Amino acid sequence: MRRRRKIGALATLAALCLLSSCGQLEPEPPLDEEGEPIPMPDPHEEWLYFEEFAPEDEISIRPTIAITFNTYVNPSTFTSYAAARLTSRDIRNSGRVDYRMTRKQVLFRPNASLEPDLSYVLEWRANDVESVTGSPLHPFALLPRYTTNDELEMSPPLDRPNVQWEEVEELFDRHCNDCHGDSSWQLPELTRDGLVGTRSQQVESMLVEPFHPARSYLMHKILPDYPIRRFTEQPPPWSDAEPLSIEEIERIEHWIAAGAPR
Numbered sequence: 001m002r003r004r005r006k007i008g009a010l011a012t013l014a015a016l017c018l019l020s021s022c023g024q025l026e027p028e029p030p031l032d033e034e035g036e037p038i039p040m041p042d043p044h045e046e047w048l049y050f051e052e053f054a055p056e057d058e059i060s061i062r063p064t065i066a067i068t069f070n071t072y073v074n075p076s077t078f079t080s081y082a083a084a085r086l087t088s089r090d091i092r093n094s095g096r097v098d099y100r101m102t103r104k105q106v107l108f109r110p111n112a113s114l115e116p117d118l119s120y121v122l123e124w125r126a127n128d129v130e131s132v133t134g135s136p137l138h139p140f141a142l143l144p145r146y147t148t149n150d151e152l153e154m155s156p157p158l159d160r161p162n163v164q165w166e167e168v169e170e171l172f173d174r175h176c177n178d179c180h181g182d183s184s185w186q187l188p189e190l191t192r193d194g195l196v197g198t199r200s201q202q203v204e205s206m207l208v209e210p211f212h213p214a215r216s217y218l219m220h221k222i223l224p225d226y227p228i229r230r231f232t233e234q235p236p237p238w239s240d241a242e243p244l245s246i247e248e249i250e251r252i253e254h255w256i257a258a259g260a261p262r
């Protein structure tokens with residue numbers, strides 16, 4: 001009796017399915033200009049997209065434009081010299097970009113000065129850029145249009161501050177060494193040589209890879225919302241150690257980008 005009721009229920013479900021044509025609930029994938037399907041991220045993954053541009057509408061004739069993404073990008077999915085350019089009809093100004101991981105930002109500065117009082121469009125040319133979890137760039141991401149104003153100050157080159165070891169050592173002493181400086185914890189020592197020469201005990205990466213903050217596991221552990229790491233962010237939220245500020249995290253990034261000097 002009970003069995004028959006179950007079969008009945010299944011039949012009703014199948015009929016409902018037919019009526020609402022179950023098979024087509026999945027939406028058609030979006031197509032690109034050539035009619036090819038655009039790659040979609042896994043349903044549980046986010047798209048990569050541009051969250052913010054600074055400045056927003058007026059730029060100097062030698063601007064630096066900060067493009068902020070919604071998440072961390074994988075810098076090996078674009079080249080620094082071909083990722084972006086500013087275009088005004090047939091005038092094209094390419095330049096260099098620099099990935100500032102802590103801010104989820106790519107800074108772009110054209111190689112040569114722009115023309116005053118012209119309208120420029122920012123073009124993002126590295127369409128294969130991916131997030132660190134492999135999400136592709138949203139195909140309909142909007143890019144800003146600018147007007148140049150030669151009364152605005154020209155921006156300096158994209159150099160980073162040259163952060164020395166003492167300036168990061170001071171942070172580790174203040175926020176980390178209560179635990180990492182105590183050998184009974186058996187944690188990696190946060191010394192310059194300890195960080196640069198040591199493979200993580202948790203993943204297959206070096207704690208610090210000089211010149212490459214994005215590949216350094218230390219960064220993955222101290223950025224609270226970094227999506228890939230084992231165990232918790234550092235300092236651990238279960239401890240009463242004072243968290244690092246975003247400026248302090250960025251100081252550590254600059255030190256690694258400077259080659260992790262002694």
Ligand code: HEC
Pocket residue numbers: 172175176177178179180187188190199200201202203207217218221222230231232233234235236239240241244
């Ligand atoms: C309350 C003690 C404590 C404090 C403070 C602390 N850590 Fe840790 N740290 C740990 C423990 C425990 C682990 C291992 C478990 C984990 O990763 O969450 C660890 C793991 C790490 C790892 C991963 C090591 C590896 O082999 O992969 C790094 C890197 C790290 N900490 C850096 C820091 C930094 C930088 C700070 C300061 C900003 C800090 N920690 C503050 C206890 C601490």
